[in-house]
Amino acid sequence: MIEEIQEPTETGPRVWAIGGGKGGVGKSVVAANLALAVARTGARVALVDADLGGANLHTLIGIPSPKRNLSDFIARRVASLNEILAPTPFDNLWLVSGAKALLETANPSFGQKTKILRHLASLDVDHIFLDLGAGTSFNVLDFFLAARRGVLVVVPEATSVENAYFFIKAAYFRKLKRAQPRARVKAAVDEVMRGDARQRVRTPRDLMAQVMAVDAEAGAALMEEASTFSPSIIVNRIERSEQTRLGDEMGSACRDYFGINLRCLGNLPYDALVRRSVDERRPAVDLFPQSSFARAVRGAAGTVVGQPVEAVG
Ligand SMILES: Nc1ncnc2c1ncn2[C@@H]1O[C@H](COP(=O)(O)OP(=O)(O)O)[C@@H](O)[C@H]1O
Numbered sequence: 488m489i490e491e492i493q494e495p496t497e498t499g500p501r502v503w504a505i506g507g508g509k510g511g512v513g514k515s516v517v518a519a520n521l522a523l524a525v526a527r528t529g530a531r532v533a534l535v536d537a538d539l540g541g542a543n544l545h546t547l548i549g550i551p552s553p554k555r556n557l558s559d560f561i562a563r564r565v566a567s568l569n570e571i572l573a574p575t576p577f578d579n580l581w582l583v584s585g586a587k588a589l590l591e592t593a594n595p596s597f598g599q600k601t602k603i604l605r606h607l608a609s610l611d612v613d614h615i616f617l618d619l620g621a622g623t624s625f626n627v628l629d630f631f632l633a634a635r636r637g638v639l640v641v642v643p644e645a646t647s648v649e650n651a652y653f654f655i656k657a658a659y660f661r662k663l664k665r666a667q668p669r670a671r672v673k674a675a676v677d678e679v680m681r682g683d684a685r686q687r688v689r690t691p692r693d694l695m696a697q698v699m700a701v702d703a704e705a706g707a708a709l710m711e712e713a714s715t716f717s718p719s720i721i722v723n724r725i726e727r728s729e730q731t732r733l734g735d736e737m738g739s740a741c742r743d744y745f746g747i748n749l750r751c752l753g754n755l756p757y758d759a760l761v762r763r764s765v766d767e768r769r770p771a772v773d774l775f776p777q778s779s780f781a782r783a784v785r786g787a788a789g790t791v792v793g794q795p796v797e798a799v800g
């Protein structure tokens with residue numbers, strides 16, 4: 488399974504960005520529990536709180552807000568990147584506060600965002616989980632795209648699903664727009680977007696087909712770029728068994744409508760123990776390792792690390 492998502496030439500930590508969707512769907516809870524489950528496989532994990540709307544990952548894992556953060560590193564107030572890794576009560580798991588760094592850079596350019604990610608990627612860990620928070624601002628989209636492994640958390644509710652499609656579409660157009668370094672591709676896209684054809688460009692798939700008609704070579708280049716866009720989703724707060732189909736259904740819809748690959752990384756049940764674990768400031772994976780939620784998170788962690796994950800405790 489891991490071959491699907493790991494590029495052979497890739498070095499350094501694998502960066503997973505958890506974003507999109509509405510507030511309250513469980514992004515932070517999922518990020519904290521998934522990160523801990525992965526850390527318990529023996530992999531070293533940094534959990535990065537990059538939610539501009541409200542950084543609260545530290546509470547979910549039961550530590551005070553880290554004193555040092557990514558801003559201190561970027562501004563060279565700390566000598567080494569390791570100083571911004573705040574220890575947690577758990578082996579192999581560190582917390583990095585990143586929201587401030589993102590806030591301090593007013594309207595960061597794509598280049599600056601890439602730089603922030605590059606700094607993160609030089610952390611001496613195996614996996615990085617970024618909690619991006621809600622919304623479809625360019626900041627969220629760019630980090631989602633730059634992280635390479637974008638994960639959307641969705642709940643089985645019409646509004647959440649609608650939001651997720653909107654997010655995917657916005658991220659995809661953003662990616663295609665940024666992926667036009669070649670003058671010829673840019674010219675072909677511009678021609679399509681300018682002409683009468685514009686009315687018919689509703690989906691990325693339309694855009695691709697039309698660019699192909701205008702300039703086959705440019706179309707092929709665009710298509711190749713598009714094929715690297717394969718976000719994942721995690722369906723959270725599942726209450727009925729038929730809702731476990733949502734992930735696959737969204738996958739087919741994305742394939743048909745957008746022509747992209749969307750894979751489902753996990754189906755997580757609604758579990759009252761999650762709320763209790765939040766109140767106790769300890770991830771459910773640690774406090775209630777046998778809960779249905781913790782089991783399902785370990786399933787998703789298995790997909791992340793490419794091997795089954797056993798319960799601890
Ligand atoms: N699988 C679940 N089962 C039950 N409650 C959940 C589940 N996932 C999340 N919650 C509840 O939803 C609340 C909001 O989750 P949170 O991760 O803070 O959302 P987000 O980061 O998307 O805004 C949590 O405090 C928890 O009580």
Ligand SMILES: [Mg+2]
Pocket residue numbers: 514515516538618620
């Ligand atoms: Mg959150």
